[in-house]
Amino acid sequence: MNGVRGRHVVVVGAGPAGLAAARAAADAGARVTLLDAADGLGGQYWRHLPQARPAAREQVLHHRWDTYRELSAAVREHPAVTVRASAQVWSLDRLDDGVRLHVLVGEPDDAGRAPLALAPDALVLATGAHDRTLPFPGWQLPGVYSAGAAQALAKGERVAVGRRVVVAGAGPFLLPVASSLLRTGAAVLGVHEASRAGALARWLDRPWELAAVPGKAAELAGYVAELARHRVPWRAGEAVVAAHGDGQVEAVTIARLDARWAPVPGTERVVAADAVAVSHGFTPRLELAVAAGCALTPGRFVVVDRAQATSVPGVWAAGEVTGIGGADAALAEGAVAGAAAAGADPAPSAVRARDRARGFTARIEAAHGVRGGWVRWLRDDTVVCRCEETTYGRLREVADLTASRETRSVKLTSRAGLGPCQARMCGRTVEELLGAMDPGGPGVDRRPVVVPVRLGDLAALPDAPELPPTPATTGDPT
Known part of the structure; x- marks a missing residue:
């Protein structure tokens, strides 16, 4: 398993995949720099209170907390690892013999962040994913949250997004979100899964694969028991198709869906609520992968080989940028990618764990993948792009008037995707509505400037040094 001594491996992202990659690369003999935009380690999966005000029983709020503690300690204490927290990679350049990362270190809102x-x-990309939320009438109202945001507030700040919360969307992620909300004291009125029982039965295909990941069954059983204890109903084949309120969510309309996720007429019912947490799966954070030139699958995930290598020499990828498979898949992929990036053979146990976890990834998509009928719950006045307040009707009008369904053309004319979030929330939806999903095209993930950057920071870039060869752990690595 010996790697190339002195080889410098940069890992972007300190969630499960990034932590596993950093440790594997360092153990294989590489010099490792681990970058993460957050002020601590753990990513979205192990989001926790800051070290200055830790929770008394942090392990209660997290699965595999012992794994996190072991990994974070190993990375923090390894002499070959430099940890840079609050380090935002804002751009990536292709070079003749590799890539160059431009990084700003410091609090996101601070002026004069240190450039690197x-x-x-x-390079190992472990940049993760964020929620995808399908639009519906009223989703721009205060009180409508992505499920990831609701969980982040619950885990990272112990804040409930509301007193009476509806959780809706698709995928197993809805269950831990409901659990986190319950633990903050919120009343969860129901968990509504868009996929019907027929689609969910795909979880039962090839049961021997499920037996290979027994921890997932135990985790599911724990969530089911918690919902039952709090008398929270879980219903398949239902969705929030509208939110109502005067300046704030006051109620939602829930409807039954057919197999294609189209609302079944006559099944609508209104439920009083002051908050909604919605997630219809995840969208990978592809900005750096696209900038590097990595090939993508038709579903817009990074293509990797058996060693997690991308199509670009010198670039590996791990975790949810390669497919939405949960923490087990991310940990295994990170271990494989880190060792390979260091020039070593990945441990056979890590390869086996990765292969088992990939079956779980395929099940999530088969059972919970977005079906096209959801468009039927849109109205012409439904906001599609919340930043620019572009409606579904306006999007259709522009496509008809310009006789174009090319994403860039429609964006420039309708302004959908041109707001502060730069299409992170609406981009995939706009592509789907236009029928313009093209993994070979520019898509909505091509952003030369990955995040907003101050002009003063840009002016300081010519003097940006590379990190010194002697590692020195910096930032808050908890």
Whole structure:
């Protein structure tokens, strides 16, 4: 398992995949720089209170908390690892012999963040994913949250998004979100899964694969028991198709869906609520992968080989940028990618764990993947792009008037996707509504400037040094 001594590996992202990759690369003999935009380690999965005000029983709020503690300690204490928290990679350049990362270190809102330019021997992208929320009438009202945001507030700040909350969307992620809300004291009125029983039965295909990941069954059983204890109903084949209120969510309309996720007429019912947490799966954070030139699958995930190598020499990828498979898949992929990036053979146990976890990834998509009938719950006045307040009717009008369904053309004319979030929330939806999903095209993930950057920070970039060869752990690595 010996790697190339002195090889510099940069890992972007300190969630499960990134932590596993950093440790594997360092153990294989590489010099490792671990970057994360947050002020601590753990990513979205292990989001927790800051070190200055820790929870008394943090393990209660997290699965595999012991794994996190072991990984974070191993990375923090390894002499070959430099941890840079609050380090935002804002751009990536392709070089003749690799890539160069432009990084700003410091609090996101601070002026004069410290610039860094890194040209590593190998790069591991473990940038994760964020919620995808399908639009519906009223989703722009205060009180409508992505499920990830609701969980982040619950885990990271112990804040409930409302007193009476409806959880809706698709995928197993809805269950831990409901659990986190219950633990903050919120009343969860129901969990509504868009996929019907027929689609969910795909979980029962090839049961021997499920037996290979027994921890997932135990985790599911724990969530089911918690919902039952709090008398929270879980219903399949239902969705929130509208939110109502005067300046704030006051109620939602829930409807039955057919197999294609189209609302079944006559099944609508109104439920009083002051908050909604919605997630219809996840969208990978592809900005850096696209900038590097990595090939993508038709579903817009990074293509990797058996060693997690991308189509770009010197670039590996792990975790949810390669497919939505949960923490087990991310940990295994990270271990494989980190070792390979260091020039070593991945541990056979990590390869086996990765292969088992990939079956779980396929099940999530088969059972919970978005079906096209959801468009039937839109109205012409439904906001599609919340930043620019572009409606579904306006999007259709522009496409008809310009006789174009090319994403860039429609964006420039309708302004959908041109707001502050730069299409992170609406981009995939706009592509789908236009029928313009093209993994070979520019898509909505091509952003030369990955995040907003101050002009003063840009002016300081020519003097940006590369990290010194001697590692020194910095930032808050908890």
